[in-house]
Amino acid sequence: TAIDTNNQQETASYIKSVKDKTIKGQFAVDDSVDYYKFKLKKAQKLTFTFKSALKGVKLHLYNSKLDYEMRYNLQQGTNTYKEVLPAGTYYVSVTNQGGKSGQGTYSLKFKSSDLKETSIKSLKSTAKKTVKTTWKKASGVSGYQVQIATNNKFTKGKKTYTTTSTSKTIKKLTS
Numbered sequence: 001t002a003i004d005t006n007n008q009q010e011t012a013s014y015i016k017s018v019k020d021k022t023i024k025g026q027f028a029v030d031d032s033v034d035y036y037k038f039k040l041k042k043a044q045k046l047t048f049t050f051k052s053a054l055k056g057v058k059l060h061l062y063n064s065k066l067d068y069e070m071r072y073n074l075q076q077g078t079n080t081y082k083e084v085l086p087a088g089t090y091y092v093s094v095t096n097q098g099g100k101s102g103q104g105t106y107s108l109k110f111k112s113s114d115l116k117e118t119s120i121k122s123l124k125s126t127a128k129k130t131v132k133t134t135w136k137k138a139s140g141v142s143g144y145q146v147q148i149a150t151n152n153k154f155t156k157g158k159k160t161y162t163t164t165s166t167s168k169t170i171k172k173l174t175s
Contacts, residue, residue, distance in 0.1 A: 009091055012037035018046060018110035026105045027054070027096040036092045036108070043086045044112040050079045052106035056098040064089040084115065084145070116141050129175065134167040150174065 006013040012035035015021055025034050050059060053076055062069040065088065072081060094108065116138040123133045133146060146168045150157030161168055 006035045007031065007033055009035050009037075009093070011035070012091055014038070015110065018044075018112045020111050022107055022109040024105065024107055025094060027103055029103065032097070033093055033095045036094075037089065038092075038110075039089050040085055040087050040112070043084065043115055045082065045115055046085050047080065047082045047111045047113075048092075049081075049109040049111075050074050050094075050106060051109075052076065052104065054096060054098055054104050054106060056096065057106070058095045058097060060091075060093045060095070062091055064091070118144070126169065127171075129173045130169065130171045131173060132167060132169040137166050144168075146170070148173070 005011050013023075015023070015036055015038040018038050018040075023036065027034075048059075048061075050057070050072075052074070055076055057074040059072040059074055059079075060069070061072075061083065063085075068085065068088070068090075070081075070083060072079065092108070094106065118135045118138040121134045121136060123131065126132045131148075135144070138144075143162055143164045144166070146161045146163070147154065148157075148159050148161075148170060149155070157174075161170065
């Protein structure tokens with residue numbers, strides 16, 4: 001039988017869907033890291049919960065472009081985190097830094113949901129190289145992201161801004 005060796009990014013265990021998935025993992029002798037991989041077709045709100053009695057465990061969440069990255073030092077017991085992730089391919093590494101005393105099991109639960117949508121109320125140039133956009137308030141959200149780019153496919157000069165208000169003024173734009 002083949003053994004799942006997810007001890008390197010290249011051999012990460014693939015998760016088909018993070019909509020509602022629980023993974024049971026184990027650190028054995030000479031096993032200090034497990035890698036998992038998943039894809040999001042669109043931006044999602046991801047909640048992940050790590051449960052274990054292990055000490056000294058770290059979780060690293062990053063995308064394949066290496067332009068999104070989060071690191072967490074996990075405590076014994078239950079740890080829950082929420083992130084809003086753009087579409088893309090992601091990796092999660094769970095690293096045991098407890099040495100031989102860190103052998104044991106863990107569970108990692110993923111739950112994803114669609115983002116609440118809003119619509120733009122106005123988009124105006126308020127001064128040279130400046131734009132102000134306003135949008136409708138979306139219920140149940142804690143913030144908004146505004147993206148700009150220098151081409152209509154959002155592949156060049158892309159920048160992302162976050163705010164908790166329902167408007168954003170962006171200055172120093174290129175003509």
